[in-house]
Amino acid sequence: MGGDVNDAYRIDTDGEPRFLLVQPGRTAEFYAAEIAGLEAFEAAGITAPKVLGNGVIDGDAYLLLDYLEEGQGSQRELGQLVAKMHLTHEPGNLFGFGLPHEGGDISFNNEWTDSWSELFVERRLDHLRDRIVAENLWSEDDAEKYLQVRQVITDALEEHRSVASLLHGDLWAGNYMFLSDGRPALFDPSPLYGDREFDLGATTVFGGFTEDFYDAYQQEYPLNEGAWRRIRFYRLYLLMVHLAKFGGTYANSVEKSMDDILNR
Template sequence: MNRPGGLGGLAADVSALLGRDVGDPVPLGGGSVCTAARLGGPAGHDAVFAKTLDGAPDGFFTAEAAGLRLLAATGTVAVPEVWAADRYTLVLEWIEPGPATPSQAERLGRELAALHGVRAASWGTAGPGFIGRLPLPSPAGTPPAAPEQWADFHAEYRLLPFLRRAADGGAMAPADVRAVERVCALLPRIAGAPEPPALIHGDLWSGNVLFAADGRARLVDPAAQGGRPEADLAMLELFGCPQLPRILAAYEEVRPVPGRRERVALHQLHPLLVHAALFGGHYGAAAGTAAREALSRA
């Protein structure tokens, strides 16, 4: 029997994973990849959050679950508890949304700074990784871990694969492709001082920051990996976030990053290329603009 798709399949999966009937799903908006819903939870809990993706690639939801557990294990940032994950479904603790208060934003900034103080074993992911529905490529063999290896890793595994996807899909003009390729060639010179890999969220746009009714923001939907902390902050700035100035000010009180302002466009290039590959539209031109700004500020 084929698994039903959409919300019907999601409710069936959650019931099977939790071992009880969870009732009818209440659909949730806000995402651009998965179908998500609020469902009744087991005894002692009012609800769970669950999401599904028809045709999800192998490891898609288990990688997300692993990323959430990795972030939680640092004891720095708050994430929803993972209740279950399988081929088609991820089930998380329900977090009641709340207002983006200044105190919550400032706490998040300090917690992000603490997260970025955690060393990662290497650049990139140890196992399968995804951003949106796209796979995050990983080097074969021994993963790079030396501070000076970031530029080559970032160009080969975080910029060029998504540039090729976007260009092949018709989302990049030739001049914009050349600008990104120029950034990749010059990355060792424009990346700033070498630093060891830090654990980062990896997909930190505002939709993955859940301000909560209990007063502590949660991070969701990570592409957790070893990276440069500036990437998380640049992505928050790229798409905006409630109380963003307070988040950044609190972060920088704990963990100032010299020269970060000059490298924002550089670190926004990866998410822009991902969006160009996924959605086309204006994102290809925006990636070209970011590449030229990164070159001009070098």
């Protein structure tokens, strides 16, 4: 746990291991959305670290969690767990969250809306496009290609009825683990209520999820027609996040992702 955003430490208090995340130079509110996500997981019966404390020490924000002992487990059970999370729906089918997404250097507006396309395309993809262009990571041709891709995405989402599911928001292989008793657990959420295909798109970018995962997910919560075509939209999103954060290393991957969307 910790990723590329936080400083992360194992500490012992009263003989018990704890997990400490530190974000230098931030207020305690930096962790507000993550805490809310972990609490939403707990309410939904999703195995995740419990929040033990949050505050500021010497000008640095911290989040104290219980320590999860790592073991080995089943991708099928992981698929079932993710499906269970996605079966937790926002009662009014509204998309968003009560708090914004605050990343280390990228933030997103999570204000509630009844339009998934507004939240995903206008507030996330367009925001990333603006940052990528401002940092001179795209040529004019790249920006024009994005507009073509954007049209494909908005047209497809207009035809698809999205359901507001509880999402992890950053579901790559570095944000799950198997516990010492074999149970799967999720951590480091960037929570929102959104189309579940958003999370599944993230699982396809860097590996770490097997066919057993997808088969078990499909059995628990079958995907709608055209899902795997739309999942490519969320692959593009995650690659654009990495282009914005880490620069040109991801330029070719983003270009290939856009071409894939346009050519099918």
